[in-house]
Amino acid sequence: EAGVTQFPSHSVIEKGQTVTLRCDPISGHDNLYWYRRVMGKEIKFLLHFVKESKQDESGMPNNRFLAERTGGTYSTLKVQPAELEDSGVYFCASSRGSRNTEAFFGQGTRLTVV
Amino acid sequence: AQSVAQPEDQVNVAEGNPLTVKCTYSVSGNPYLFWYVQYPNRGLQFLLKYITGDNLVKGSYGFEAEFNKSQTSFHLKKPSALVSDSALYFCAVRDTGDYKLSFGAGTTVTVRA
Numbered sequence: 001e002a003g004v005t006q007f008p009s010h011s012v013i014e015k016g017q018t019v020t021l022r023c024d025p026i027s028g029h030d031n032l033y034w035y036r037r038v039m040g041k042e043i044k045f046l047l048h049f050v051k052e053s054k055q056d057e058s059g060m061p062n063n064r065f066l067a068e069r070t071g072g073t074y075s076t077l078k079v080q081p082a083e084l085e086d087s088g089v090y091f092c093a094s095s096r097g098s099r100n101t102e103a104f105f106g107q108g109t110r111l112t113v114v
Numbered sequence: 115a116q117s118v119a120q121p122e123d124q125v126n127v128a129e130g131n132p133l134t135v136k137c138t139y140s141v142s143g144n145p146y147l148f149w150y151v152q153y154p155n156r157g158l159q160f161l162l163k164y165i166t167g168d169n170l171v172k173g174s175y176g177f178e179a180e181f182n183k184s185q186t187s188f189h190l191k192k193p194s195a196l197v198s199d200s201a202l203y204f205c206a207v208r209d210t211g212d213y214k215l216s217f218g219a220g221t222t223v224t225v226r227a
Contacts (some may be wrong), residue, residue: 043217100165107157
């Protein structure tokens with residue numbers, strides 16, 4: 001079974017530019033999550049999809065961040081315009097339906113805004 | 115609100131010695147607890163979880179963790195550490211009414227030969 005795949009693995013962009021991160025979850029996983037780790041701190045929750053619907057987006061930092069999940073399959077996270085403080089590692093994870101199941105994480109996208 | 119504390123930024127042990135990585139948590143309901151490991155240039159890998167039942171749970175690579183409700187702790191342990199266990203370890207908690215995970219800041223484990 002293929003794992004969670006994220007693309008790109010690294011991205012370096014200038015302040016004010018736009019970046020789109022992509023996540024392909026494990027097939028059959030209805031739950032998809034985005035997390036972010038900034039500068040060696042805690043991994044912070046951003047949002048949670050159930051199929052194509054946003055279940056919880058309480059962790060999204062501001063309206064420069066837009067997440068979508070087309071047809072309940074892959075997801076994209078767009079940052080527009082990017083700011084310096086957006087730098088960090090963005091993780092995507094997916095899980096099956098119930099709360100007691102573990103989430104499987106991708107390798108992350110390292111975003112550097114210069 | 116839910117939160118996790120990993121009080122040690124780094125843990126250094128000699129190969130063959132016991133390894134313990136500490137974790138304490140705070141939740142409003144009953145906790146679901148998880149340990150993940152991140153090797154260099156890799157994503158987070160699931161190690162083990164506590165949902166209910168036996169307080170001692172066993173996971174991958176010989177790791178185990180003990181849930182202690184009175185101390186709100188979920189320490190990760192391995193009886194005999196290997197050099198290959200050197201990695202970044204994250205403890206995470208999920209409240210029973212929620213799906214999102216709250217993570218600790220991570221503990222870097224270095225096992226010296």
